[in-house]
Amino acid sequence: MDEENKKKLNTGKLNHLVSLGDKIAEILYILFIILLIYVVTLIFREWKILSFIGKILAIISPLFIGWFVAWLLNPIVKKLVNKGVRRGLAVTIAYLLMLVIVGLVVGFTIPSLGDQISDIVSAVPKITNDIKGWIDGIFIKLSNLSSQNLDNVKLSFMSKIENFSTSIETNLPETAVNIVSSLASGIGKIAISLVLGFYILYDFDKVSNGFLSLFPKKARRDVVYLLEKLDDSLYSFISGTLWLSLLLFVVSIIGFSIIGLNAPVLISFICVITNLIPYIGPYMGAAVAGAIGFAESPIVGVLTLVFILVVQTIDGQVLNPLVMSKKMNLSPITIIISLLVFEYLFGIIGMVIATPVVALLKIIYVFLDEKFDFFGFIENKD
Numbered sequence: 388m389d390e391e392n393k394k395k396l397n398t399g400k401l402n403h404l405v406s407l408g409d410k411i412a413e414i415l416y417i418l419f420i421i422l423l424i425y426v427v428t429l430i431f432r433e434w435k436i437l438s439f440i441g442k443i444l445a446i447i448s449p450l451f452i453g454w455f456v457a458w459l460l461n462p463i464v465k466k467l468v469n470k471g472v473r474r475g476l477a478v479t480i481a482y483l484l485m486l487v488i489v490g491l492v493v494g495f496t497i498p499s500l501g502d503q504i505s506d507i508v509s510a511v512p513k514i515t516n517d518i519k520g521w522i523d524g525i526f527i528k529l530s531n532l533s534s535q536n537l538d539n540v541k542l543s544f545m546s547k548i549e550n551f552s553t554s555i556e557t558n559l560p561e562t563a564v565n566i567v568s569s570l571a572s573g574i575g576k577i578a579i580s581l582v583l584g585f586y587i588l589y590d591f592d593k594v595s596n597g598f599l600s601l602f603p604k605k606a607r608r609d610v611v612y613l614l615e616k617l618d619d620s621l622y623s624f625i626s627g628t629l630w631l632s633l634l635l636f637v638v639s640i641i642g643f644s645i646i647g648l649n650a651p652v653l654i655s656f657i658c659v660i661t662n663l664i665p666y667i668g669p670y671m672g673a674a675v676a677g678a679i680g681f682a683e684s685p686i687v688g689v690l691t692l693v694f695i696l697v698v699q700t701i702d703g704q705v706l707n708p709l710v711m712s713k714k715m716n717l718s719p720i721t722i723i724i725s726l727l728v729f730e731y732l733f734g735i736i737g738m739v740i741a742t743p744v745v746a747l748l749k750i751i752y753v754f755l756d757e758k759f760d761f762f763g764f765i766e767n768k769d
Contacts, residue, residue, distance in 0.1 A: 416752075417718065417720065417721050417724070420721070420745065420748055420749060420752060421721070421724050421725060421728060421745075423748075424725070424728060424744075424745070424748065425728055425732075428732050448576065448580070449576055449579040449580040449583055450580075450583055452576075452577075452580035452583075452584070453579075453580045453581065453582070453583030453584035453585075453586075453587055454583075454584070454587055454594075455584075456485070456580070456581065456584035456588070457584045457585075457587040457588035457591055457594075458591075458618075458622075459622075459625070459626065459629075460478075460481040460482070460485060460584075460588055461588060461591050462622070462626075463477075463481045463484075464477045464478055464481050464588060464591075467480060467481070474589065475589065478585065478588050478589050481588070482581075482584075482585060482588075488633070492633070492636070495652075496652050496656070499652055503649070503650035503651075503652055503653040504650070504653060506649045506650045507649065507650050507653060507679065510649060510679060510682050510683075511552050512552070513682045514552070514678050514679065514681075514682040515548060515549065515552040517681065517682060518548055518678070519545055519548055519549075522544055522545070522548070523545075526544075599611065609754075609758065612754075613750075613751070613754050616750050616754065617747055617750055617751075620746060620747070620750060621743060621746075621747060624742075624743055624746070625743070628663065631702065632659050632662070632663070635655075635658070635659050635662060635698065635702060636655050636656065636659045638698060639651070639654070639655035639658055639659070639698065640652055640655045642694045642698065643655060643676070643691070643694070646680070646687060646690045646691055646694060647683070647687055648676065648679065648680050648683070648687060648691055649679055649683060650679070654675065654676050654679060657672055657675050657676075658672035658673075658675075658676060658695070659672075660672075660739070661675075662699075662702075663739045664726065664735075664738045664739060665722050665726065665742055666719075666722070666723065666726075667726070668738075669695075669699045672695070673692060673695045673696075673699075676691050676692075676695060677691055677692045677695075679691075680692070721745060721749075722741070722742055722745070725741040725742065725744075725745040726738050726741050726742075728741075729741035729744070
């Protein structure tokens with residue numbers, strides 16, 4: 388009887404060690420991906436490869452933009468073709484639908500942005516004074532509790548807030564003008580991109596086969612398999628994100644306008660952009676909207692925060708799982724670390740693209756691990 392118990396005990400320990408080994412392997416796998424991204428990016432920056440690639444991409448950007456538009460609209464065209472619509476007509480319908488949606492969004496938002504930016508800039512001094520008064524009250528309470536002089540720390544905080552508000556007042560209008568100027572100067576490039584996208588979409592299968600012909604015949608099956616996995620994951624994420632962002636944008640404009648919040652279009656746009664950042668993004672957008680709302684009145688501030696809470700709850704618990712049926716399949720730890728790394732390297736844009744980029748790198752890594760058995764991660768996981 389004792390020997391049987393010992394065998395059971397040893398088996399339990401062995402299972403525990405195997406489980407622990409699997410967890411360690413998974414952690415090492417995550418750290419390897421993040422480290423690889425960091426090292427490659429540092430090498431690119433040190434050798435100025437990124438700037439060189441950026442110049443090349445700027446020259447051929449219409450081709451990439453056109454391909455992206457075609458890739459995004461191709462499933463719609465496929466559905467229409469399957470219903471008996473000729474491909475040429477299906478491509479035209481999909482393009483017209485896209486142009487109508489983009490035209491409505493731009494036509495509804497751009498004309499009012501100038502006035503709304505002026506409203507935000509004029510509200511910055513009041514917001515700054517409110518924040519400084521709130522911080523001053525906190526330091527007074529801390530000084531009474533600790534019996535220490537915290538004037539130097541308080542002055543440092545006040546100076547940073549003042550500098551930040553000054554930068555907003557000066558940089559926000561300049562940034563808006565630069566964006567509009569860039570769009571105006573890039574009209575020709577956008578038009579070329581749309582024309583290229585139309586022809587790529589019309590011959591999408593031929594273009595895809597032409598791309599595959601660049602690879603050796605022995606590798607084409609693996610390339611097709613990898614591209615299908617990348618396409619399946621990325622398309623689900625991007626198309627779902629675009630539809631949810633458009634819905635969130637429209638709903639936020641309506642809600643903020645009813646509440647009476649200043650610059651509803653601009654604040655809605657900020658909330659949509661920050662919402663693309665996992666975990667912390669919604670709080671960033673809520674902080675901006677709430678600060679502007681409380682600068683108007685406590686009632687507007689409270690209503691703004693309640694509205695954002697309701698919208699984010701519906702978005703996270705209902706719409707997100709419904710529209711984005713396939714997720715990026717990343718652990719929260721991986722997402723948080725990737726956000727930190729990409730924010731350090733690329734700023735706010737890096738935080739927006741961190742999740743899809745890391746997800747694609749994971750798919751590529753898993754494919755290579757299946758093919759060449761780098762660390763045996765797939766085998767251990769099974």
